[in-house]
Amino acid sequence: xRNISVIIKKQIKDTIKNRVVLIQFILFPVMxxxxxxxxxxxxxxxxxxxxxxxxxxMGMAPLTAMAAIISEEKEKNTLRVLxxxxxxxxxxxxxxxxxxxxxxxxxxxxxxxxxxxxxxxxYLLIMGLGFVISIVLGGCIGIFAKNQMVSTSLxxxxxxxLSFGPMLALFNSTIEKVAKFLYTQQMSVxxxxxxxxxxxxxxxxxxxxxxxxxxxxxxxxxRKKGLE
Amino acid sequence: MIQCKNVYKSFADKTVLSGVNFDxxxxxxxxxxxxxxxxxTTLIKILTGxxxxxxxxxxxxxxxxxxxxxxxxKNIGIMMDxxxxxxxxxxxxxxxxxxxxxxxxxxxxxxxxEMVGLQDAMRMPAMNLSKGMxxxxxxxxxxxxxxxxxxxxxxxxxxxxxxxxSIHRIILEKKRTGITIFLTTHNMEEAxxxxxxxxxxxxxxxxxxxxxxxxxxxxxxQKKIKLHLSSGEDLELKHGKESATEISRLFEAGNIETxxxxxPNLETVFLELTGRxxxxxx
Numbered sequence: 001x002r003n004i005s006v007i008i009k010k011q012i013k014d015t016i017k018n019r020v021v022l023i024q025f026i027l028f029p030v031m032x033x034x035x036x037x038x039x040x041x042x043x044x045x046x047x048x049x050x051x052x053x054x055x056x057x058m059g060m061a062p063l064t065a066m067a068a069i070i071s072e073e074k075e076k077n078t079l080r081v082l083x084x085x086x087x088x089x090x091x092x093x094x095x096x097x098x099x100x101x102x103x104x105x106x107x108x109x110x111x112x113x114x115x116x117x118x119x120x121x122x123y124l125l126i127m128g129l130g131f132v133i134s135i136v137l138g139g140c141i142g143i144f145a146k147n148q149m150v151s152t153s154l155x156x157x158x159x160x161x162l163s164f165g166p167m168l169a170l171f172n173s174t175i176e177k178v179a180k181f182l183y184t185q186q187m188s189v190x191x192x193x194x195x196x197x198x199x200x201x202x203x204x205x206x207x208x209x210x211x212x213x214x215x216x217x218x219x220x221x222x223r224k225k226g227l228e
Numbered sequence: 229m230i231q232c233k234n235v236y237k238s239f240a241d242k243t244v245l246s247g248v249n250f251d252x253x254x255x256x257x258x259x260x261x262x263x264x265x266x267x268x269t270t271l272i273k274i275l276t277g278x279x280x281x282x283x284x285x286x287x288x289x290x291x292x293x294x295x296x297x298x299x300x301x302k303n304i305g306i307m308m309d310x311x312x313x314x315x316x317x318x319x320x321x322x323x324x325x326x327x328x329x330x331x332x333x334x335x336x337x338x339x340x341x342e343m344v345g346l347q348d349a350m351r352m353p354a355m356n357l358s359k360g361m362x363x364x365x366x367x368x369x370x371x372x373x374x375x376x377x378x379x380x381x382x383x384x385x386x387x388x389x390x391x392x393x394s395i396h397r398i399i400l401e402k403k404r405t406g407i408t409i410f411l412t413t414h415n416m417e418e419a420x421x422x423x424x425x426x427x428x429x430x431x432x433x434x435x436x437x438x439x440x441x442x443x444x445x446x447x448x449x450q451k452k453i454k455l456h457l458s459s460g461e462d463l464e465l466k467h468g469k470e471s472a473t474e475i476s477r478l479f480e481a482g483n484i485e486t487x488x489x490x491x492p493n494l495e496t497v498f499l500e501l502t503g504r505x506x507x508x509x510x
Binding site: 002003005006009010013014017018076077078080081082084085086087 | 276278298301302306310311312313314315316317321325326328329330331369
């Protein structure tokens with residue numbers, strides 16, 4: 001446990017210094033606050049920007065941050081130093097994962113200020129679950145990528161599909177048919193419903209399948225490449 | 229402290245280490261000399277359990293290297309050229325991470341940074357450090373948890389002579405505390421100045437091993453003495469009775485300015501044994 005808390009502490013310290021990751025964490029919460037307060041059109045659904053940006057945040061921030069942190073440590077050979085100092089790979093991944101999840105949840109907390117009070121808990125639950133899946137996928141990319149350049153080239157298409165898929169699905173029915181197989185699209189459906197009432201069975205199944213596939217990919221990547 | 233018996237290692241079809249044998253007693257500085265690509269870094273990785281090997285046995289800290297536990301590894305410090313530092317963190321912040329991992333009080337960080345001469349750069353981000361300062365920071369990280377066994381992979385490679393000397397001083401100070409140091413280098417002067425024992429490694433084979441002075445004496449085939457006389461003349465005399473008489477005469481006359489034996493240095497010995505220079509790639 002001590003090593004996990006050391007990794008978390010290290011990452012928290014690095015948050016302010018690492019602008020690439022910092023921007024990922026604060027961009028959407030800040031944009032949500034601005035848009036929700038600045039743009040109010042007749043007929044616009046409640047918390048439109050909060051819901052739209054939340055799904056983009058879910059598919060972008062944890063994925064990019066996780067992959068960037070791991071690949072940077074691999075590229076600069078600091079990960080090997082940690083391993084030689086007896087930090088187990090799972091401790092490192094858990095530390096970074098917990099850190100990314102916590103910071104993203106703080107961001108989601110900021111975004112939730114635009115919601116009705118009774119919806120906040122549901123919203124945070126959905127966001128928390130979505131962050132976990134994105135973190136697993138980001139970890140998977142971080143493990144596969146040799147360096148930051150490879151990591152960026154792998155993260156970019158995944159991020160575009162996961163973040164922009166649900167938004168583009170709003171405007172195009174063909175994209176919607178394809179995007180419905182993404183966990184981010186189903187999270188978007190759940191956020192629009194804001195409840196676990198009837199008709200969420202399909203969403204839950206797709207989310208569970210997405211999570212299972214990414215967890216499997218993560219273990220395959222870890223077994224094949226390890227952390228070095 | 230380390231026993232390496234008949235170790236073989238190959239990558240694909242290339243044999244990197246072939247029947248490597250040596251024993252390193254506690255408190256000694258053991259130097260592994262060889263040109264780039266000789267297998268020095270591979271051997272460090274094997275001795276520290278980072279890399280598996282095909283045949284032979286390695287005992288590190290009294291245990292088979294494959295059975296070293298996390299607790300055992302706390303007694304090992306490794307500095308490899310390829311190891312990085314956290315660029316955005318200051319020297320203190322870099323060491324804080326490892327102090328926390330090893331459960332060491334933060335008060336020891338300042339002391340360790342002072343020991344390596346980084347007291348004035350404690351708050352400086354690692355990205356602004358010079359190569360020499362960065363090496364010192366890596367040394368500080370190695371010494372922070374007071375390990376019993378330290379591996380230093382080419383610790384002074386690419387450093388200026390002044391920084392190199394200060395790092396030598398730090399290494400010798402540490403030796404006095406009783407720790408064992410395994411050092412790789414292709415700098416024969418460094419090996420001669422620091423090591424109790426050196427092994428000359430060429431293409432994965434140890435071609436000679438012993439105390440640096442002993443090795444040099446062993447390959448002193450010429451057995452000559454070089455004199456520089458006060459007249460400015462240089463004189464070379466072969467070992468023997470006649471030369472002794474001549475030297476005695478010159479001494480009595482006060483004509484000798486300097487006198488040197490002519491045994492080869494480690495570089496020359498390596499060249500004689502392998503036909504290669506230690507620093508051929510530098």
